[in-house]
Amino acid sequence: DPNVIVSILDTGVDLDHPDLVGNIWVNTGEIAGNGLDDDNNGYIDDVNGCDFSDGDNNPDDYDNHGSHTQGTITAVTNNATGVAGVAFDSKGMPCKIFPNALDNNIAEAFTYAADNGSIVSSNSWGGGAQSTIIEDAIDYFLATSDGVVVFAAGNDNSSSPTLGYPASYPPVIAVAATNDQDQKAWYSNYGTWVDISAPGGETFFAGDPQGVLSSIIGTYDFFQGTSMACPHVAGVAALLFSANPGMTGAEVRAQLEVSTDFIDNLNPGFEGELGTGRLNAFQALAGGPFPKAP
Ligand code: CA
Numbered sequence: 001d002p003n004v005i006v007s008i009l010d011t012g013v014d015l016d017h018p019d020l021v022g023n024i025w026v027n028t029g030e031i032a033g034n035g036l037d038d039d040n041n042g043y044i045d046d047v048n049g050c051d052f053s054d055g056d057n058n059p060d061d062y063d064n065h066g067s068h069t070q071g072t073i074t075a076v077t078n079n080a081t082g083v084a085g086v087a088f089d090s091k092g093m094p095c096k097i098f099p100n101a102l103d104n105n106i107a108e109a110f111t112y113a114a115d116n117g118s119i120v121s122s123n124s125w126g127g128g129a130q131s132t133i134i135e136d137a138i139d140y141f142l143a144t145s146d147g148v149v150v151f152a153a154g155n156d157n158s159s160s161p162t163l164g165y166p167a168s169y170p171p172v173i174a175v176a177a178t179n180d181q182d183q184k185a186w187y188s189n190y191g192t193w194v195d196i197s198a199p200g201g202e203t204f205f206a207g208d209p210q211g212v213l214s215s216i217i218g219t220y221d222f223f224q225g226t227s228m229a230c231p232h233v234a235g236v237a238a239l240l241f242s243a244n245p246g247m248t249g250a251e252v253r254a255q256l257e258v259s260t261d262f263i264d265n266l267n268p269g270f271e272g273e274l275g276t277g278r279l280n281a282f283q284a285l286a287g288g289p290f291p292k293a294p
């Protein structure tokens with residue numbers, strides 16, 4: 001549903017990428033480049049989101065990371081080009097928070113996203129100190145949108161909720177990363193605070209196709225990380241909101257977590273620490289749960 005808007009707090013997005021541009025959120029209340037805040041939302045010429053790191057209206061990517069995560073969610077589908085996003089036809093709202101990523105930058109991004117219609121927030125970042133400013137902003141997003149906030153669990157191969165913060169903040173969905181065998185990726189954080197797992201890839205050399213293929217600035221590449229797992233979950237959340245417009249955030253979260261594939265049997269030593277299992281888009285949308293493996 002093009003009205004389902006996924007905000008992506010990251011390094012920005014390649015605004016000219018041929019496989020992304022068609023699904024980058026457009027603020028229809030704003031007239032580009034006229035120097036006015038046409039829609040009175042407090043931001044001048046915020047046609048495609050904002051750069052909260054530098055305090056301007058240009059969320060163009062400088063790093064590739066944000067273009068990669070946004071592509072996993074909203075790369076244009078059925079265009080015979082590049083890759084296909086999970087939440088095809090939904091719109092990705094780039095909320096650039098890096099490189100500075102100060103708590104106030106991040107909080108402003110959550111607030112902007114909620115106030116401008118986003119219902120899913122995808123966050124492939126973490127590792128900072130506990131922050132009441134960030135937690136209040138997450139709470140505001142959830143209360144305003146009745147949506148979901150999804151976070152990468154982090155890449156420390158640790159069960160520490162401190163290293164995994166803000167993913168370990170209970171109101172958000174914490175995502176661990178699996179490889180193509182449904183095993184915990186070597187780097188992925190884990191723990192009882194993780195809610196769900198999703199493909200994050202495991203690469204061993206440049207261009208290794210065991211990574212997650214998505215868009216980067218001007219082209220495509222294979223990346224690995226819980227940063228790559230998180231947007232898969234955000235994408236399926238957008239599909240659920242698209243298919244079921246009346247669903248609440250709590251219902252979408254519950255449906256994501258109850259419809260997973262059981263993987264504890266494939267992950268000895270990590271039982272109960274990879275969430276309910278590996279994300280399954282079909283089962284989520286088809287109204288699972290379905291019978292799980294032993
Ligand atoms: Ca504006």
